[in-house]
Structures are given as structure tokens and as C-alpha cells.
């Protein structure tokens with residue numbers, strides 16, 4: 001397949017190298033200089049890619065958009081000038097809330113979301129390390145996207161395992177719940193994920209889990225407070241030595257994804273008239289920290 005990958009960060013580069021090794025013709029749409037990507041894991045791989053060609057973009061059989069949630073609108077607007085309306089577009093990023101933007105900017109394209117637990121670390125513009133083998137789940141966001149199950153097989157062939165989901169929103173909510181608990185707490189307290197297992201965080205984690213459950217239920221998702229809390233603690237345990245992405249964003253004074261993680265939860269809570277004070281307080285603390293960089 002002819003595939004364009006928009007965004008050559010850690011996840012975009014990971015997909016680009018594996019899909020290329022799987023025999024696909026990969027073209028990058030990128031602001032960086034990543035026309036050569038080196039991937040380290042058991043063995044080193046170095047692959048050269050064509051980039052930023054409007055003709056290649058227009059001919060693509062599928063496009064992956066692997067940019068941070070707050071760049072999705074800008075990147076899709078750019079892609080929309082060249083994209084064929086039949087070309088499926090697969091979003092992949094932390095957080096939720098970009099589906100409506102995508103439907104507005106690309107009303108005719110099949111739209112999908114891929115959520116992955118692969119660990120990938122960007123060492124430089126052209127160099128990543130595949131730090132942890134995970135799994136990917138893909139599902140459709142609109143009716144035509146829901147008919148693109150073959151894309152799960154395409155990914156599975158190159159970077160297994162990848163499964164298809166008929167209800168990608170539930171999977172996205174479950175990931176969002178984990179991110180709402182781990183990311184802002186580890187960023188505000190400047191700690192590694194594993195430190196959340198300390199008893200002093202149990203009360204706030206229970207409050208966050210309860211609020212998330214209430215919003216998920218109101219949004220028509222199956223949810224249970226104990227399961228939300230246990231899932232978050234399990235991920236904190238499994239990734240104990242890692243810093244969350246929000247912790248790193250604040251540490252390096254970069255814009256975080258809080259508006260698409262906790263902010264998305266708060267916007268859904270407002271629609272349903274549900275109070276989420278613990279989440280609101282963390283969102284406010286992250287916004288205050290972000291604003292303090294600018295001073």
C-alpha cells in the first residue's frame with residue numbers, strides 16, 4: 001500500500017519503519033528533517049523516506065496522522081488540500097476530542113483511530129528506540145471508517161499484535177481514564193509513575209476514578225470505579241520506572257496534552273452537569289504550571 005505518515009515523532013517514526021519493512025511504500029509528511037529514520041531495538045534499522053510531496057500524499061491509499069492532539073486541526077487542514085476523499089485517515093495520539101474536528105475538516109474521508117501501547121522514545125529528529133513491545137487497537141470513527149477493518153490486518157502484518165474494535169470509543173475512554181489519573185498527578189508532583197502506588201495518593205486516585213466513572217457512564221460507556229482505579233494502578237506498576245508524557249512535557253517546558261485528557265473529561269462532565277472537582281483541580285494546576293513557563 002502507498003501510505004503517508006504525517007508526523008515523524010516517536011510513534012509516527014515507529015509506524016513508518018515497521019510498515020516500510022512490511023513492504024509498504026511509505027511517504028512522510030513532516031516538519032522535521034526525518035527523511036532517514038534509525039530504529040533501535042534488538043537490531044538496528046535505518047530507512048530512508050520520501051517526504052512532503054503533495055503528489056505522493058494525493059496518491060496515498062491511507063494516511064496516518066501521528067501528531068499531538070493540539071496539532072491535529074492544523075495538520076488535517078493542510079492535508080485536506082491534497083487528500084483523495086476515499087483515502088482513510090487514521091488518527092493516533094493521547095487524549096480525545098479530535099474526532100469532531102476531523103469530521104468537519106474531512107467530511108468525506110473514512111476516519112479511524114488507532115490506540116497503541118508500544119513504547120517508543122525519540123532520541124533525535126531521525127532516531128528512535130522501540131522501548132517496549134505493546135499492542136495496537138484500531139476502529140472506525142465514522143460509518144466509512146467502520147468499514148476499513150482491513151487496516152487492522154495491515155498494521156498487524158507489520159507491527160503485531162493489532163486488533164480491530166467495533167467500539168473504539170470505549171477503548172479510547174479506557175485509555176483516557178488511565179491518562180487522567182497518571183499523567184497530571186505525576187506532572188504536578190514531579191514523580192515517576194510507580195510513585196503513585198504510595199499510600200498518600202490513594203485518596204486522590206479514588207476520587208479521580210469515581211469522577212471519571214460518573215462521566216463515562218453518563219456518556220453511555222460501561223464503567224466501574226474499582227476497575228478504573230485498578231487499571232490505573234496496574235499501569236503505574238507496569239511502567240513504574242517511566243515518567244509519564246505529561247511529566248516530561250512540563251519538565252521540558254513544552255505544551256502538554258492536558259486539554260485533550262483531563263480537559264476532555266471536564267468538557268463531557270459539563271455537558272452532563274456532573275461535578276468533577278478532583279480532575280478540575282489537577283487541570284488548573286497543570287494550566288498554571290504551563291502559564292508559568294511564559295513568564
Ligand code: KPL
Pocket residue numbers: 094178179182183193235239242243244245246
Ligand atoms: O500513556 C501514558 C503516558 O505517559 O502518556 C502512560 C500510560 C501513563 C504511561 O506513562
